[in-house]
Amino acid sequence: MAGVGMGIGRISLWLQNRRAADRETAPVPDVPQGSGPLLLVHVSPDGRAAFTQVQRRLMRARSDLRILELADPALPHAETLMQAGPAALLLLGSDLPPALITAAGRCDVPVILAEARLAPEDAAWTLRALSRRELLRQMRAVLVTDPASQATALRMGADRGRVTMTGPVAEIRDPLPCSEAERSIMAQLLRGRHAWLAAAVPPDEEGAVLNAHHAALAQSHRALLFLAPRDPARIEPLADEIEASGLVVARRSLDEDPTDDVHVMLTDGATEMGLWYRLAPVTYLGGTLGGDDEAARHPFEPAALGSAIVHGPHTERFATEWQQLGGAGAARQVGGPDELAAAIAELSQPDLIATLASNAWTVSTGGADVTMRICAPVLDAIAKDRS
Template sequence: MIGLWRHRLRARAEAANLSRQARIADDAGQQAAQRLGRSDVDRPDGPLLWLHLAPDGRASAAADLVARLEIPCSLLLTRSDPTVDALFPDDTLCQNLPVDDDRAVDAFLDHWRPDACVWLGGTWSPVLLSATRERNCFTLALDAIPAQPELRRPRWRTGAKRADLAAFDHILTRTQADVARLVAHGADPDIIETPGLLEAAPPPLPCNDADWNALSAALAARPVWLAVDVPADEIDVVLAAHERASRLAHRLLLILVPEDPATGAGLLARIEAAGGHATLRSRDDEPSFECQVFIADTADEAGLWYRLAPIAFMGNTLSGQGAGRNPFEAARLGAVVVHGPATNGFTGIYGALGRARGCVAVRQPGDLGGEIERLLAPDRAAEIAHNAWGVATDGAEATDRALALIEDALGDAGGPR
């Protein structure tokens, strides 16, 4: 208990400093007020889900979890990094986590009255979590992986950690080794499950079955590759890569999805002026035997293209000018992910794929054609796609289990509190 006592003293000192800052009527003062549990935003009626994203929590996994919730509720998000707010719905109530002081905690919980608390990642707050559970709010820890060095510390120094984990109703973690560490920190072994970490992948993108059947028949046994979400300054690179790869496979078809669908007609004219053969998706034309580039100038059909092409180059990863697309979209549907050095907001996902040998990285624009050429060997592409699929679907069980627990808790909450 000495560790918890020292934790409370530090939190009390931090609260005193924040109280002085909160008297200033500016953005800094408002942020300080939130850290003291105060908010000028009213609590909405109905069930309220409170999601806390710890510094080591994965924002993309949290956003995907929220997107898959099927029960109506309001979302309160607390986080240390406000830049993650853009990943969540526009009506999300974004606030700072209160300092772990009794008064700030009481003010926060009195105002928001959450029906369920989901804590993603470590860096737990013992005073806040204990008070949350005392108010009959369901508490769930996801991706709960305590740092192993903590176990070598004296027991009094882990007092705060033990108080943290004793406050949860349910804990989901990765392995039995993580369970042992959690129990050593005070968690009840009966409430811990090991479905893995939350997946950071969106559900598989849908496609129209009739369109898939028609295009599959039209393509027959032709080799196909895809370049998706390609900005204007990467078009030349993609077309040059296709020309090089076509020397090895003369029937190779490129499905080209421009970042701006309105540029489709211009791309068609440009390719034909250079002596090539192209077709526009927006005209409902199917690629003929002579077609070299199928310009997919329509919206919301990425799921169809990933299913048709075993190789997918992710646009915006060479120039890095736009947001790009989540590479798990392609990986979940069996396509080999090819990307450049500019991984934008998906650096963690590309890193996970790279470590599993589940993607192909292109360092220079001129290397793209050679990589596509090499991936035309079925055995090589199949191995990479298999590795990527394993990474993209890892944690699906954890997400499904978390959703079931959260929806049960919110369903029991009923109306306004």
């Protein structure tokens, strides 16, 4: 069956290339001028986010590198492009452009596939899947984003020694700044109190956050909540509601301090987030519980500053980053208000906080490592081409 499948895959691939050659197309892309090696990079929609970081890393390693980005999936000009003598072809994302890969194979140009997300149907026996199997076998290296894609690549017949799971390239974000003098003063005021932050909390989650803080107070009577409402106009109404429940409130907008008798510190909304992340060992990211994520914060913000992360089930806005954090045991997901309260109470224990925060920091800075792992086989191919 495998031999028959390979034959059918080659026929399907030949037909695709013939159709591409007959199609009217845009002019041949201009090849960058210079004497350095030429790298062709085909970018699929799901590889777009990785391109900037990969390009920057490659240029840092080889300043004379000429990079030609290709975005047309058909690329019937592939044979013409090969006449420019590229040192390698890098495919970012899940598209496998037949004409381009076939032309590279004829000219012995190494092909590296990275940031690939392969679907289970890629390992089926349809014409499309068989042609993709044939294309995948031509790769010098296959770097996939997740274990399922790795398993699919192997089922498609890729050489096990050429398949590597790197994880996805996530955005690398610089830590949010804050005034060190302000941080030091606040840290002195806290004097070892258990503090946690609820960031960008929409109105429909305020009740769940306050109930979670009551649970934290039951666990540690000196617990302090930094509450950053999504809408700063909610600060005064929230202060009234919190005080009516018997808790003491301080307002950042009035320059009030989190003294020992204060249970909740209301921040100025989205301002000074770098300060609050640094002061709070635990952060709940608002909008993830009820799904109102209009102003949801990026999960790498607290991760990069050593704050353990709690979130609800709605993670669509930063799906890749949440996938990375969840896979590394770097965040605590809760299903509803009761689970949020239980998690916040449990995370008053320093050892649990430290594990989550450490894992989250590793993930938030790991985009650079994934990028380097993608660039390594490209740079190796370029070096061999030069020799």
